Amino acid sequence: MSVPARAAALIAGFLIVVGLGVFTALYYVGSATTQLTTVNYSASGGQVNVVLQEDPSNNTATRPNWVTYYTQDPGTKQWVHTTLFSVPANTKVNVTIYGFDGCTPLRNNFWGQIQGTIGNTVTVQQFSKNNTQLGAPTTTSYINSWASCSVAHTFAIPDLGVFVPVASPNANNSKTNLCSSFPCTPTSGGAYAEETFSFMSPSQTGSYRWQCLIPCGGGYLDGNGGPMQTLGWMAGFMNVVSS
């Protein structure tokens, strides 16, 4: 084979390999990326109300058995399957989290201490599967998930020093009375805990990641994969925008 022919063959082979690589990257990696919706919360009277829920399963076709958070759209009140939301800077953020998932003890009971919220407390109200209040709301600075099965997940924004254990239905309700249609609602037939707390958003705009600190990725090694490491499930970003 002549030198030009060999060179042409070499170049052709090189281009084929590069083309395959580009195709693989664009087709597989690109198609795996889905654009998550960001739910925008606007302030009213210097405050903003963020509403989340965490469910034991979800309504997606691909990962129906993954535990997940949902975010409530403030306008439509619809639950959006995303963990991206935005709040104004330097604003009091009132958070409500509906805990529809069953209890799981914290890997480190230290995270049962409420940190970074106003007053370093949360208020918890338990509900039965019939949406009946169980006892009075409790304001506490610590939820001991080792003494009783009372925590499902955590809501942590490490950069802001916010670490909040998210209350769950009690052990018995976790066993038999959880919601089974997703996203859950207070009237969908599952026991749940409603937890409220507030914190101040920072004055500096930007994206602040938040995550769960309980390894809740069922089906993954040590529970640390899957929803634990995927945006839109048990991890997300709070985008702080100019107020």
Place this chain on the structure above:
Amino acid sequence: MSSAEITAMTGGNAPAEPRHGLRLFVAWFVLALAADLLIWFVWYPHLPPGRMSDSAQGQQFDIAVLAISAAPVIIFVLLYFIYAIVVWRARPGDDSDGAPIYGNTKVQATWIIGTSAIVLFLFVFGTVELVVPAGAGGGEGPSPIWKLAGTQTSTWTPGTNDILQVQVIGQQWVWSYRYPQFGGLETTELYLPVDTPVEFHVTSLDVIHSFWAYKLGVKADANPGVDNVAYVTAKATGGFEVRCNELCGIWHGAMYNSGQVISQSAFQSWATGIQAKEQASGLLAALPAYSLTYDPTVIPQLGKDLVNVIGVTGSPGYYYGPGNPVTP
């Protein structure tokens, strides 16, 4: 071409060959001396990781010594390269061969002795620098050989030579710190007293992390079920950052928090204050007894039955143990 051939060609009037070796040596000596002086007096004070602790100072000194050792070698190689290109280049019209060389004992001996001396020096220097300063800020495993001088006590008192014990706990993707001499209090900020020997006990509750207090010159792997000991003595007050230095999942890059080196009296006030606060909130009583390692799959308070039954999506007590998943 031999010198005899050159002589024959030029009729014995060839210009005297300059003393290349002396030229090179003089140029190399001047440049190397200048470079080493610059490194020592200008660069060294600003080298990472700074001088916040004895370990950091030691590492800064080590980097300076290595730079000072390497600079003359690098300068020699580059100088010889440039000199050869400029002085021994082929002139236009000169198609003659170079003189054949069959070895040079002096050059070979110099090379072998010189490189051997450098390597042996670095071996001894590196070993001493690792051993003498109590492991140089690196993790030494559960049974450290090179310990920091100080008194092991169950309580810590300012103004003494008591070693402060601090447990570093890694978890995806946060750090927390326990102080066994203050009732086992736990925090998310690493406070340390200045001029105090500190003994870190580094462990993990899940995957492998690496505790890296860069400005303190401390780096130790955090392995689940392993107590990895590292030492440091902070020499200056101020803030520092703690990072994870082992790829540990999606938020590895965000696994950091901050620390402060403060005066001994301020540290005493801070620690006793946190201890009292955590005692009052019930946190201290709820934390597991201080231990060098923890098994997070065991929650004794929940009881075996509860552990086995409960866990609709979670896994009380199990955290998805060896049987789950079957094929990760």
